[in-house]
Amino acid sequence: MLEVKGLSKSFGGFRAVSEVDLAVAEGEIAAVIGPNGAGKSTLFNLMTGHLQPTAGRVLVEGRDITGVAPHKICGMGLGRSFQRTNIFPRLTVLENVQAAFLAHRGQGANFWSRSERLCRDESEALLASIGLAGRAQATAGTLSYGNQKQLELGIALASDPKILLLDEPTAGMSAGETHETIALIERIARERGLTLLFTEHDMAVVFSISHKITVMHQGRVIAHGDPTTVRADAEVRRVYLGDLGDRPMSPRS
Incomplete structure (x- = not known):
């Protein structure tokens, strides 16, 4: 449903996103995680037309939407919520x-x-x-x-939308609000048959609902896979998860 190929974005001499490859299958719930400044929101802005890439392509159902205006991308079935x-x-x-x-x-x-x-x-x-x-x-x-x-x-x-991008949907919420919001998102995705890609700092949320997880660090993808694979990845644990990697997070089977 959604595919990113070699996507890069530079601001002057700073490379915010570097040669990112990403694919989300129809009906999948996928997450992009990483430390602050990893390039997650920039990646979302590139996929939705709010920023123009330095290199690479974005495809929706095989159709190249690179450089298309945000409102036209929305009309093609790619919806989005923002961090703020x-x-x-x-x-x-x-x-x-x-x-x-x-x-x-x-x-x-x-x-x-x-x-x-x-x-x-x-x-x-x-x-x-x-x-x-x-x-x-x-x-x-x-x-x-x-x-x-x-x-x-x-x-x-x-x-x-056929595909929905959510940029930190539970940021700033209480534990109760987070639980209710995630339950709502899961239900809506299931009822509407949505393909969902989201960024999130709450690892309990990420590991509880994601089918696939992509981990970014300094603009690059350092790991991609199912929750069990990502959680066990040594590089991911070193740069991001740390001690969280040892906590039970009820990953999907």
């Missing part, structure tokens, strides 16, 4: 999702007219699926951080 919450804080929760539906259908200009009924049924159904039906009329900026991340997921889902 990206919502319309002054709109209601329902209006946030309505705006996303309208934009995806090329009707964004209609949002500023009498749009109360436009895409309302779909928006309400989507909010129900992500657990925010009871907050539909709340101003988005007043939601808890965990609920704002749920809403951001809903905005991404409104574009009807």
Whole structure:
């Protein structure tokens, strides 16, 4: 579904991403992990068109999307959430999702007219699926951080993606919020048949839901494989996992 070949990005003399190869199969839940500054967010920005690569290619279902504008990539079925919450804080929760539906259908200009009924049924159904039906009329900026991340997921889902990229979906959450969010992401991915690629610092989350894990360090991929293989990799343990490698993390079989 998603393939990266030799992807690189330099900023002046600094190589943020260096010759990365990555493939995510249909229906797979895959993670990209690594220390701060490893190049994870830059990699996501390259895949979604927010940055142009210095070298390499990005393919979705075999189609080369390298250098395509972000909104066009979204229209091709590649959705994304960001590390920092990206919502319309002054709109209601329902209006946030309505705006996303309208934009995806090329009707964004209609949002500023009498749009109360436009895409309302779909928006309400989507909010129900992500657990925010009871907050539909709340101003988005007043939601808890965990609920704002749920809403951001809903905005991404409104574009009807086949592939969803999540950049640290549980960052800043409490343990309870993290558990609820991961359960929600797993359920949504299963129900919609999504292919999911995410970055995450919480290793318990990574090892509990990932089918495949890619480990980056200083812009390069240093390991790739199933959770058991990655967890046992000596180089990964040295540069990133450390003592975490000895803790039980319930990897998928």
